[in-house]
Amino acid sequence: MxxxxxxxxxxxxxxxxxxxxxxxxxxxxxxxxxxxxxxxxxxxxxxxxxxxxxxxxxxxxxxxxxxxxxxxxxxxxxxxxxxxxxxxxxxxxxxxxxxxxxxxxxxxxxxxxxxxxxxxxxxxxxxxxxxxxxxxxxxxxxxxxxxxxxxxxxxxxxxxxxxxxxxxxxxxxxxxxxxxxxxxxxxxxxxxxxxxxxxxxxxxxxxxxxxxxxxxxxxxxxxxxxxxxxxxxxxxxxxxxxxxxxxxxxxxxxxxxxxxxxxxxxxxxxxxxxxxxxxxxxxxxxxxxxxxxxxxxxxxxxxxxxxxxxxxxxxxxxxxxxxxxxxxxxxxxxxxxxxxxxxxxxxxxxxxxxxxxxxxxxxxxDGSCSAQSPDPTTPTPTPTDPTPTQPTPTPTGPTGTNLSLSAGADGSSKAGGTSYGNVRDGDLGTYWSPAGSTGSVSVKWGSATTVSRAVVREAAGGAVTAWKLVDADTGGVLASGSGTGVISFPTTSLKKLTFQITAASGTPRIAEFETYAG
CATH class of the missing domain: 2.160.20.10 (Single-stranded right-handed beta-helix, Pectin lyase-like)
Structure with missing residues (x-):
């Protein structure tokens, strides 16, 4: 293609x-x-x-x-x-x-x-x-x-x-x-x-x-x-x-x-x-x-x-x-x-x-049911600003440290055999699922942490069709949408960030809930 x-x-x-x-x-x-x-x-x-x-x-x-x-x-x-x-x-x-x-x-x-x-x-x-x-x-x-x-x-x-x-x-x-x-x-x-x-x-x-x-x-x-x-x-x-x-x-x-x-x-x-x-x-x-x-x-x-x-x-x-x-x-x-x-x-x-x-x-x-970035030899202008003099390939998510790796995790419910911690372990082979088709999972820190982007990665056969990203400290909705991937939102200082699944075509399987400062 x-x-x-x-x-x-x-x-x-x-x-x-x-x-x-x-x-x-x-x-x-x-x-x-x-x-x-x-x-x-x-x-x-x-x-x-x-x-x-x-x-x-x-x-x-x-x-x-x-x-x-x-x-x-x-x-x-x-x-x-x-x-x-x-x-x-x-x-x-x-x-x-x-x-x-x-x-x-x-x-x-x-x-x-x-x-x-x-x-x-x-x-x-x-x-x-x-x-x-x-x-x-x-x-x-x-x-x-x-x-x-x-x-x-x-x-x-x-x-x-x-x-x-x-x-x-x-x-x-x-x-x-x-x-x-x-x-x-x-x-x-x-x-x-x-x-x-x-x-x-x-x-x-x-x-x-x-x-x-x-x-x-x-x-x-x-x-x-x-x-x-x-x-x-x-x-x-x-x-x-x-x-x-x-x-x-x-x-x-x-x-x-x-x-x-x-x-x-x-x-x-x-x-x-x-x-x-x-x-x-x-x-x-x-x-x-x-x-x-x-x-x-x-x-x-x-x-x-x-x-x-x-x-x-x-x-x-x-x-x-x-x-x-x-x-x-x-x-x-x-x-x-x-x-x-x-x-x-x-x-x-x-x-x-x-x-x-x-x-x-x-x-x-790629024509075989897998997602890929555009030609990695040719940079694209998203999700970060292009660099006029030394362009670099656009990654599939934000650059920098995944803040979730040092965070805790909890949620509303979990299906048997899954764990909240699976969304922050850096392993795409493990995942969390709610007890039903909807539910929420959170990453949390011991002190206020500045975040502006998240990446939600589903296991194969993504099921999430509607979601909200919520500042759990205040209850404010930072972003909403359908499907999963890179989520940008206003830079926010918080202790807990919640990914709330409001609709799904089947049982969601969230492999990673990554967070980034920029």
């Missing part, structure tokens, strides 16, 4: 003049970034490939205004640029910036009539809070390692028509990778789609990402007549607590493989209006009508291979309701033009939990 875009930094000869007030930062010596053309996977690797800002200058941005300023300060609208984003981007720090190389707006991150741009989260993470990312009339865009949450189309504040990431009007070659897209409800609560493509958007890949807690996962085509979109790949993503549109396809071709679907309440992959979907080795769990043509009599089609349907229910067929189950069969064939390696569906929940979403160290599958 091709590896995600990896950025190598080196000295450059020019600087980017950005006002300090925008929040944009360059090192004293300007930096450049390059990315392998083969980094993008799926359909984003076709049509000439998707490399984003490879070969262009790198600028750091901590505000939405700084992102827009970086775009507007380029020599032209196609001058390559890598924008490293850290911190929370919201309405309060995002304003319109004007320039000949950009067309921005104040209520969203606007990537309009531009090309050759990478936006990547670095450092302690990047969160776009109630602020959507809009791609219009643009090409060769990479978005990686960011969280976009609670974008609304009604209520206050509004942004981007309620879409977390939206693409429309002659968009080509977009790779969205290792992102977390989430809402807090459906249309009645003011939210729309998490990942939408409209009006002639083509050659797009969504990979290693989390889409959750939304009425609508996303769509290809705004109506039954908008059939100019397509060539979209979805792989190694988690769709969790979604009503429908996971995704909705109106025309076009989609390749959907090695995704984990949990709690789709109304429908899942909705192929209609002539769309063709190739659906390979996905794991569908605790869901309804996960594949078919729904809410229309204009049929689509699908080719199915190697999927697992675990506690999936199917509705009755009717004129505008054509579920593929209860025994899904292929009714078309779809030829895939690129190379890819399939993980077996049985291990999809585990591999997706370890790799999908922001702040996972850009871990990817």
């Amino acid at each position: 091709r590896r995600p875009v990896a950025i190598r930094l080196s000295a450059a000869t020019a600087t980017l003049a950005l006002a300090a007030a925008t929040g944009a930062v360059l090192s004293a010596s300007a930096t450049t970034a390059s990315a392998a053309a083969s980094g993008a996977t799926g359909y984003a690797s076709q049509n000439g490939g998707t490399t984003g800002g490879a070969g262009g200058q790198t600028v750091r941005a901590t505000t939405g205004t700084a992102i827009h300023q970086a775009l507007c300060s380029r020599a032209s609208s196609s001058t390559p640029i890598v924008i490293q984003v850290e911190g929370t981007i919201n309405h309060g720090n995002t304003s319109k910036v004007s320039g000949s190389s950009c067309s921005t707006a104040a209520d969203r991150i606007e990537l309009k009539q531009i090309s050759n741009v990478t936006i990547v989260g670095v450092g302690s993470g990047a969160v776009f809070d109630q602020l959507g990312i809009h791609i219009r009339e643009s090409s060769n865009i990479v978005i990686q390692n960011v969280t976009v949450r609670n974008v609304k189309k009604s209520g206050s504040p509004t942004s981007n028509g309620g879409d977390a990431i939206g693409m429309e009007s002659d968009v080509r070659n977009v790779w969205v990778d290792h992102v977390t897209l989430e809402a807090s409800g459906g249309e009645a609560e003011g939210f729309d789609g998490l990942f939408d493509m409209k009006d002639n958007t083509q050659y797009v890949t969504l990979s290693y990402s989390v889409l959750r807690n939304s009425g609508r996962g996303g769509l290809i085509g705004s109506s039954e007549t908008d059939r100019s979109n397509g060539y979209v790949t979805f792989h190694h993503n988690l769709y969790e607590n979604i009503d429908s549109r996971a995704p909705l396809l109106r025309g076009g071709i989609a390749h959907i493989y090695d995704n984990h679907y949990v709690n789709l309440t109304k429908s899942g992959i909705n192929s209609r209006a002539g769309a063709k979907a190739r659906v390979d080795n996905n794991y569908f769990e605790d869901s309804k009508d996960v594949l078919g043509t729904f809410y229309t009599d204009e049929a689509g089609s699908w080719q199915v291979n190697g999927n697992i349907f675990d506690n999936v229910t199917w509705s009755e067929r009717a004129a505008d309701n054509n579920p593929a189950g209860p025994n899904p069969q292929s009714n078309t064939t779809v030829s895939i033009p690129y190379s890819y390696a399939l993980d077996d569906a049985s291990c999809v929940p585990g591999i997706v939990s370890r790799t999908a979403g922001a702040d996972k160290g850009l871990l990817v599958s």
